[in-house]
Amino acid sequence: EEQVSIIREKLAELFETEQQWSKAAQMLSGIDLDSGIRMLDDTYKLSKCVQIARLYLEDDDAVNAEIFIKKASFLVSGSHDEALNLEYKVCYARILDMKRKFLEAALRYYEISQIEKRQIGDKWIDEDALQQALSAAVTCTILAAAGPQRSRVLATLYKDERCSKLKIYPILQKVYLERILRKPEIDAFAEELKPHQKALLPDNSTVLDRAMIEHNLLSASKLYTNISFEELGTLLGIAPEKAEKIASRMICEDRMRGSIDQVEAVIHFEDDIEELQQWDQQIVGLCQALNDVLDSMARKGL
Amino acid sequence: ESDSIYYYDEVTQKKIQQDKPWARDPHYFKKVKISALALLKMVVHSRSGGTIEVMGLMQGKTDGDTIIVMDAFALPVEGTETRVNAQADAYEYMVDYAQTNKQVGRLENVIGWYHSHPGYGCWLSGIDVNTQMLNQQFQEPFLAVVIDPTRTVSAGKVEIGAFRTYPQGYKPPDEPVSEYQTIPLNKIEDFGVHCKHYYALDITYFKSSLDSHLLDLLWNKYWVNTLSSSPLLGNRDYVAGQISDLAEKLEQAESQLAHSRVGSFLVPPQRKKEEESQLAKITKDSSKITVEQVHGLMSQVIKDILFNSVHQ
Amino acid sequence: SLLRQVSSLLRRLPAIESPKFQDDFLMEYNDTLLMAYLAM
Numbered sequence: 001e002e003q004v005s006i007i008r009e010k011l012a013e014l015f016e017t018e019q020q021w022s023k024a025a026q027m028l029s030g031i032d033l034d035s036g037i038r039m040l041d042d043t044y045k046l047s048k049c050v051q052i053a054r055l056y057l058e059d060d061d062a063v064n065a066e067i068f069i070k071k072a073s074f075l076v077s078g079s080h081d082e083a084l085n086l087e088y089k090v091c092y093a094r095i096l097d098m099k100r101k102f103l104e105a106a107l108r109y110y111e112i113s114q115i116e117k118r119q120i121g122d123k124w125i126d127e128d129a130l131q132q133a134l135s136a137a138v139t140c141t142i143l144a145a146a147g148p149q150r151s152r153v154l155a156t157l158y159k160d161e162r163c164s165k166l167k168i169y170p171i172l173q174k175v176y177l178e179r180i181l182r183k184p185e186i187d188a189f190a191e192e193l194k195p196h197q198k199a200l201l202p203d204n205s206t207v208l209d210r211a212m213i214e215h216n217l218l219s220a221s222k223l224y225t226n227i228s229f230e231e232l233g234t235l236l237g238i239a240p241e242k243a244e245k246i247a248s249r250m251i252c253e254d255r256m257r258g259s260i261d262q263v264e265a266v267i268h269f270e271d272d273i274e275e276l277q278q279w280d281q282q283i284v285g286l287c288q289a290l291n292d293v294l295d296s297m298a299r300k301g302l
Numbered sequence: 303e304s305d306s307i308y309y310y311d312e313v314t315q316k317k318i319q320q321d322k323p324w325a326r327d328p329h330y331f332k333k334v335k336i337s338a339l340a341l342l343k344m345v346v347h348s349r350s351g352g353t354i355e356v357m358g359l360m361q362g363k364t365d366g367d368t369i370i371v372m373d374a375f376a377l378p379v380e381g382t383e384t385r386v387n388a389q390a391d392a393y394e395y396m397v398d399y400a401q402t403n404k405q406v407g408r409l410e411n412v413i414g415w416y417h418s419h420p421g422y423g424c425w426l427s428g429i430d431v432n433t434q435m436l437n438q439q440f441q442e443p444f445l446a447v448v449i450d451p452t453r454t455v456s457a458g459k460v461e462i463g464a465f466r467t468y469p470q471g472y473k474p475p476d477e478p479v480s481e482y483q484t485i486p487l488n489k490i491e492d493f494g495v496h497c498k499h500y501y502a503l504d505i506t507y508f509k510s511s512l513d514s515h516l517l518d519l520l521w522n523k524y525w526v527n528t529l530s531s532s533p534l535l536g537n538r539d540y541v542a543g544q545i546s547d548l549a550e551k552l553e554q555a556e557s558q559l560a561h562s563r564v565g566s567f568l569v570p571p572q573r574k575k576e577e578e579s580q581l582a583k584i585t586k587d588s589s590k591i592t593v594e595q596v597h598g599l600m601s602q603v604i605k606d607i608l609f610n611s612v613h614q
Numbered sequence: 615s616l617l618r619q620v621s622s623l624l625r626r627l628p629a630i631e632s633p634k635f636q637d638d639f640l641m642e643y644n645d646t647l648l649m650a651y652l653a654m
Contacts, residue, residue: 275635276535276642282629283530283609289623291522296616534642545649592653599646606639609629 001038005031016055025055025064033071046075047084053091060196062098069095083121086112090133097136098196100207102144106153109137113162134162138172142189143197143207146214147255151176168192180219183237186212213238213246214255221256221269229265240265305510307335307370310409315363324442328472331503333368334445334464338509338517340374345460347376348418348451355382357389357417359396360447361403361410369445369464369503372410375399382417386429387436389415414445421452421540423483424463431496434467445503456537456594467500474498484587486547487554529605534598544591551584 008027015024029052033045049072056065069091076088089112096105113133118125138157144150157163158176166172171189174181190198190208198206205213216236220227232247233240247267250256257270273281324330340360347358358376362369377392389396400412415437417430426434426446437444450461468474485493509517517524558580 274535275630275632275638276532279605279609279630279635280530280532280535282626283605284526286609286623286626286629287522287526287529289619289626291526293616293619293623296619300616302616534646588653592650595646595649599643602639602642605629609627610631612624612627 001032001035012055019058021055021058022061022064025052025059025061028052028055029064029068042075042078043081043084046072046079046081046088049075050084050087050091053095054087057091057094057098060098062095062196065091066095066099081121082117083123086115086120086123086125093133093136097140097194100143100196102140103149103153106137106140106144109133109140110153110157113137131162131166134160135166135168138163138166138168139192139197142171142175142215143193143211145253145255146211146218146250147253175215178215178219178222180216180223180235181212210246213243214250217243217247217250218256221258221271224269226266226268229267232267304508307508308372308510310363312409315411318364322442328468329474329501331364331367331369331443331445331466334371334447334503334505335368336371336447336462336464336505336507337373338507338513340371341460341462341507343374343376344416344447344449344462345451345454347374348416348420348449349454351380351418351420351451353420353452354380355384355418355420356380357382357415359399359412360414360416360445361408362413363410364413364443369413369443371413371445371447373408374416383419383427383429387433388417389433412441413443414447416447416449419448419450421450421543422486422489423453424448424450424461425483425485425493426465426467426496426500427489427492428496431467431499434465434500435470438467438469446500452537452540456533456540458533458597462505464503464505465500466503474501482586482590484544484547484590486543487550488547529608532598532602534595534602541591541595544587548584548588548591551587555580555584 008031012024012027015021015027028048031048033040033048049068053065053068053072056062056068069088072088073092076085079085079088089108093105093108093112096102096108110133113130115125115130134157141150141153141157144153154172154176158172163169163172168189171181171185174185186208193208198208200206201210213236217232220232220235227235229240229244229247233243236243238246244260244262244265244267247256247258248260251258251260257272258267259270260267340362344358344360347356350356356376357379358374360371360374362371362373364370377389378395379388379391382388396412403410415433419425425448430446430448434444434446437446446465446467448463448465453461
């Protein structure tokens with residue numbers, strides 16, 4: 001088995017140099033890590049599992065990668081090899097990302113982006129890598145299903161001043177402030193996405209479409225007390241029936257508060273802010289508007 | 303001129319430290335000056351703890367019989383009232399913080415500690431008295447500050463108290479009555495047993511020219527917040543707690559009155575006086591709560607007239 | 615632009631006007647008066 005492992009590792013190396021990632025991964029996955037004959041230490045097993053998962057990920061093969069990352073997750077708790085642990089975390093985040101578990105992926109990318117050390121083992125962690133992880137965290141959060149959890153992660157990212165330097169910041173700001181996103185902004189954001197994040201869903205829309213429609217719907221629910229599906233469809237750029245279907249799903253999943261009057265084809269938005277608190281918020285808006293008028297008058301010398 | 307207080311004269315402070323005037327007079331320190339920065343940080347930290355007590359340290363210096371608090375910082379400690387010597391959890395942090403301060407040229411030493419009493423007023427409990435006595439033995443000059451973030455919201459001003467303990471066994475002269483405050487029934491015992499072991503200092507505040515400039519810039523935030531806040535809304539739980547505490551006190555007073563009614567002519571005048579003072583306190587508590595509520599209602603009515611009575 | 619600002623400011627008034635607000639407001643009003651009565 002020893003010789004077989006060495007040959008497999010050599011062959012895998014050759015496949016890797018030729019960028020035949022899956023072949024390299026298959027070659028390595030043929031090594032029997034659980035055989036009773038050889039005593040293999042956990043770190044060696046962990047490094048192989050992570051390496052195989054990483055290779056499958058190079059070919060966007062999340063299914064096989066996940067098999068090995070799951071094996072690795074039993075070994076990583078006992079590992080003290082920080083470089084290997086970091087690689088495991090990166091693989092795990094990428095697998096979650098590819099399996100469209102965007103919120104979990106975002107949290108892991110964000111955790112990776114917060115690494116303080118600049119050298120782990122023989123690996124140098126440069127600012128670009130951290131910025132990439134941060135940007136990936138923002139992208140995944142924006143793609144995640146709109147709702148309270150996503151809002152919490154958005155708030156964390158928005159308050160992290162490193163994000164303000166990211167190219168993606170303008171869209172993060174609009175999403176966090178629950179403003180409606182226009183088509184040009186969505187298209188610009190789409191260019192930054194990876195292939196799997198543009199994949200088509202069963203209903204023939206993309207992950208991004210769904211995320212953006214849900215986001216805009218949630219934003220509309222903050223703006224309007226109620227709205228007809230005709231107008232809502234126009235606002236979202238989709239058919240009224242589709243707007244109704246998405247709205248009803250979000251209400252059922254408790255990601256948006258409201259009720260639908262199907263006879264009138266109108267949706268009535270609700271929010272659990274008490275009337276008296278809403279009153280105070282309206283007063284804040286009023287006072288700010290008054291303050292702005294006074295400032296403008298002062299500027300005009302009136 | 304107003305910023306001169308921010309200058310730290312190391313020689314003078316060292317000399318005061320050597321003289322130790324406080325060692326000869328248990329009542330030596332009588333006044334406290336707190337900087338706007340330290341006050342804001344302590345109030346914000348106390349409010350962030352919600353109903354959990356939090357604690358922190360204050361940095362500053364002394365000037366005659368006045369303790370001057372320049373800055374404050376939170377300690378990674380919670381639940382101070384339920385733990386003896388809570389700050390033990392933070393010794394390492396305190397040492398690191400003090401050292402780092404010196405490195406960056408902040409010369410003020412730790413001058414005291416603060417902690418919060420959410421909803422039950424500013425005084426020293428038994429644990430607080432012990433902690434402060436210990437500090438006054440080994441870390442003089444040292445001040446204890448207590449903040450009640452809940453009552454701060456309700457009263458619309460910062461509920462804060464600054465205290466110094468007397469040495470063990472010292473009999474203080476009769477105290478001038480400090481401002482009345484409601485003590486919850488479940489804390490009255492703790493309050494009563496120790497209230498003679500410490501005294502309150504007069505608190506004043508100061509701010510730098512920069513603070514004044516910044517606060518002026520934030521002026522519109524201030525009046526907008528004043529007009530758009532509803533003390534009645536924000537403090538419901540606290541008020542409900544206050545009323546239930548009042549009810550318990552009434553029941554207790556009533557049951558005692560009931561006993562004494564049996565042999566009312568036998569009740570010594572002293573006892574009668576005591577009951578009246580107890581009832582008087584309860585009456586005072588109830589009118590205090592009600593006044594705060596009526597104030598809250600007045601602001602709601604004014605807001606209603608201001609913002610809801612104009613129609614297109 | 616100033617007049618437009620003023621006009622949009624005025625259009626915000628009244629700050630809130632809904633049956634639910636009236637209910638909540640009067641409920642709070644009565645609660646407080648009741649407390650004052652009890653305290654008396």
